[in-house]
Amino acid sequence: MASAVLVEVFAAPGCPRCGRAKTALARVAEPFGDAVRWREVDVVAELDYAVSLGGRATPAIAIDGRLAFTGLPDEAELRRALAERLNPPSETKENRP
Amino acid sequence: MAAYRIGQVSRLTGLSVDTLRYYERIGLLPPVARGPGGVRLYGEHDLARLRFIQRAQRMNFTLEEIGQLLAMREDPQNARDDVRRLTARKLEAVEAALQELTHLRDELTLLLNLCRASEGGCPIIEGIEEESSTTQSGQSSRKNSTR
Numbered sequence: 001m002a003s004a005v006l007v008e009v010f011a012a013p014g015c016p017r018c019g020r021a022k023t024a025l026a027r028v029a030e031p032f033g034d035a036v037r038w039r040e041v042d043v044v045a046e047l048d049y050a051v052s053l054g055g056r057a058t059p060a061i062a063i064d065g066r067l068a069f070t071g072l073p074d075e076a077e078l079r080r081a082l083a084e085r086l087n088p089p090s091e092t093k094e095n096r097p
Numbered sequence: 098m099a100a101y102r103i104g105q106v107s108r109l110t111g112l113s114v115d116t117l118r119y120y121e122r123i124g125l126l127p128p129v130a131r132g133p134g135g136v137r138l139y140g141e142h143d144l145a146r147l148r149f150i151q152r153a154q155r156m157n158f159t160l161e162e163i164g165q166l167l168a169m170r171e172d173p174q175n176a177r178d179d180v181r182r183l184t185a186r187k188l189e190a191v192e193a194a195l196q197e198l199t200h201l202r203d204e205l206t207l208l209l210n211l212c213r214a215s216e217g218g219c220p221i222i223e224g225i226e227e228e229s230s231t232t233q234s235g236q237s238s239r240k241n242s243t244r
Contacts, residue, residue, distance in 0.1 A: 014211075043207060043211065051200060051204050055207055056203065056207050056210060057207065057211075058211060
C-alpha cells in the first residue's frame, strides 16, 4: 500500500469557483479515508509555493506536490488520479496475489 | 547598406549624441565611418553593438566589462582567457536575473488571473505586501493540513 496522498487545492479570497473545487475535493477524498489528506493553499499567502508548482490560476489541484488540475476538477478524473496514486498500475499487476 | 547620422542613431537608441561620441572615443565603438564633410555614418553593425552595450548596461555591467565582452563578441574563438572567464561570470549573472524575472512574471500572471476571476476586490496589493513581509521575516507561511 502506498503512503497517504497529499492533495492541495489552490484557492484565493473572492475566487468564485474555489469553493466548488473544495467541495468536490472533499467529496472525492472522503471514501479514501486516511489514505488521502488534503489542505487548502491560499495562493495569496503562499504565492511562492503556488508559483513554484506551476500555479497560474485558481482553483488548481496538486497531488503530492505536482500540479494535476487547473480549473474546476472533473470529479471522476480526480478520483481516478487518486486511485492511481495509491495503487499504481505496475504495482497492482506485480504485487497482487 | 543603411547609414545613419548621429542624430538618427540618438533617436533610435535613446543615447545622447555626446554619449555616442564618448563611446567611440573610449573604444566601445570602433571608429565610425565618415561621410561628406566628415559626418559620422553609423551602419547596422554599429547599431547592433550599441544595443548590446545598452543591454549590458541594464544588467549593471561596467563600461570596462562591456568593452571586454565586446571583444569576445567580435572574435569569440580567439578571446583571451580572462575575457572568457568574465563572459562566463556575466552569463551566470544573466541566468540568475532571468530566473528572477521568470519567477516575477509567473507571480504577476497568477495575481492578474486572480484579479480577473475575483468577485470583489483585487488581491494583487495584498499579495505583494505578503511577499514583502515573508521575504523580510524569512519565514515560510505555509499552513498546516486542514484535515
